[in-house]
Amino acid sequence: MKVVVSPYDPAWEAHFERHRAIIRSALSRLEPSIDHIGSTALKSIGAKPIIDILVGLPATVSLDGAVTPLLAGGYATFKNSTPPCLTGAFSPSWKT
Template sequence: MKVSVVSYDPGWTCRFEAERAVITAALHPLAPAIGHIGSTSVPGLAAKPIVDILVGVGAEGNLDETVGPMTTAGFTYVSAFERAWPARRFFVRLQEGAFPEIGAGSSLVIGRDVHSLTHIHLIVHGTPDWIRDLAFRDRLRSDAALRTAYTALKLELSAQEWPDMNAYNTGKDAFVKAAEAEALRRLERKR
């Protein structure tokens, strides 16, 4: 499958705001912290047209409490990835509507069989994962040379065939890990 990478669209911020309102209403009792992350959150950066949202809850015990309200709100729960990352609950808003869950035994491939508009990464607020995701976003927002290099890499990778979105993401992994590490070093120096 080919991965679509397109020029920055200011409408992605509006999509984030609309989704934030839905998530806030669904998870109101858990008082979630919600942030726009990923390439669609960085003005001027080319991206897959999928809005990534980071949602933080107060404790790991709250993670499973999110599944019912989020699926009721129209998101599809992707439990298939929990084995690899047990401290995250992953949800998507699909273009075609919602399945209640895409589980470990599912043959559906996101990006090939079903296409998503939004990815929600639900974790515990304030954890190292939380801090890293926001630091990387903020570094991309403030560093034009990094944005240019990241765009070039994504455009190069998007020209290739991939078995799934995870394989495409693996192609970006070394670049992202290096940029995240530098973002965290800069954040630490500011403290």
């Protein structure tokens, strides 16, 4: 598999902000923290053009409660996601 690294694109931050708004709306009752992580979060370096987002929930919240709202928000699960400790990795079912 060929890996494509693109020059830094300022639009990556706007893409993240759009996803953050959707995720925050979908999970609002769960009080999520939503962070832009990975190489696209670093300004002025090349990266694979994939926006990585880390969603954290309070320890008292079950991760299972996040799945249905994310699916309703337009995200879809990946089967056999890695690392295996994740309960699921999500991708938008629509294009950015």
